[in-house]
Amino acid sequence: MKYITEYRNKELVNQLVKSIHAASKQNISLMEVCGGHTMAIHKFGIPALLPENIKLLSGPGCPVCVTDKKFIDHAIALSRLQDVIITTFGDLIRVPGSTSTLDREKAAGADIRIVYSSLDALLIAQENPQKKIIFLGIGFETTAPGTAIAVVEANKRGLKNFFVLSSHKIMPPAMAALIDEGVTINGYLAPGHVSTITGSHIYNFIPQKFGLAVVVAGFEPLDILTSIYLLIKQIEDKQPKVEIQYSRVVKPEGNLKAQQILNEVFELRPEWWRGLGVLQNSGYAIRQKYEQFDAEKQIPVEIEVTKEDKGCICGNILKGLKTPHDCKLFAKVCTPVNPIGACMVSEEGACYAHYRYNLL
Secondary structure, three states: OOOOHHHHOHHHHHHHHHHHHHHOOOOEEEEEOOHHHHHHHHHOOHHHHOOOOEEEEEOOOOHHHHOOHHHHHHHHHHHOOOOEEEEEOHHHHHOOOOOOOHHHHHHOOOOEEEOOOHHHHHHHHHHOOOOEEEEEEOOOOOOHHHHHHHHHHHHHHOOOOEEEEEOOEOOHHHHHHHHHOOOOOOEEEEOHHHHHHHOHHHHOHHHHHHOOEEEEOOOOHHHHHHHHHHHHHHHHHOOOOEEEOOOOOOOOOOOHHHHHHHHHHEEEEEEEEOOOEEEEEEEEEEOHHHHHHEHHHHOOOOOOOOOOOOOOOHHHHHOOOOOHHHOOOEOOOEOOOOOOOHHHOOOOOHHHHHHHHHOO
């Protein structure tokens, strides 16, 4: 298939691996901040192809993993209301809250439905006018435009029973926070899907302010290896900049139409990130113009006191300070069947990826 098989060519992979070994002279730490990259790196066995002096770190690139446990507790509290239908993407349903999960609430009788897009939630709202339909908006700049479209469309259709509980986030503040915290990073594999929407220019501050290399990467083996090679060249040549490897999809300016609808519906606010705490201007809040669709403002509910899991080191894993194998719970108490922390739930989570591709 076009754009797949040619990016898995064994001969080209071997050539790139040789080039990487020849080009890398110093110890280099590279971080990916996209869950899709985390999964692909381990699925294709990329770390085993690299020299020992090249270290790959998994950062806060999994939307489910970085989501605040209080957000889950909030969604669970809303699901217990008699007149509410919760709509959500599938991987969020198993993320542990303080004392329950959406999956358990569904089993107990709550009306919680897995949808494939925010427009599915709109259809449910139209079909159930007597109910309040709440869409759980999570994800980065990739999924946020879809939520924004649903809000605009709900307004056009005059729907009074459609709401969004937003936990959408943007990536640059987290990338900056990791550097400010002193995490050892020499370069970033920038997220391909996010960059399709935002463009590559949002990362310009990283080489300009911090002197670190950035390459926007695709998701196939040759994409990732080429991006690693480009990062090594920047670092070895001491010429940090922003490059686009994933040029068949990503443009410097991004998707202007998607950016326009994001700005129409959302405004920036402080947002909590697992492992990083509250980061200023890192989250999307629904603007006052569309506040009639904001579940946080329109549907008051009592939320239990949030409790974090003892022993789970998901926060440090998301900062690249620890690996899943450093966790005492990993693959023992915490498994994909019984996830203790959010990093084991989603296929894009570092713990899940390590469990699936490095243990089985």
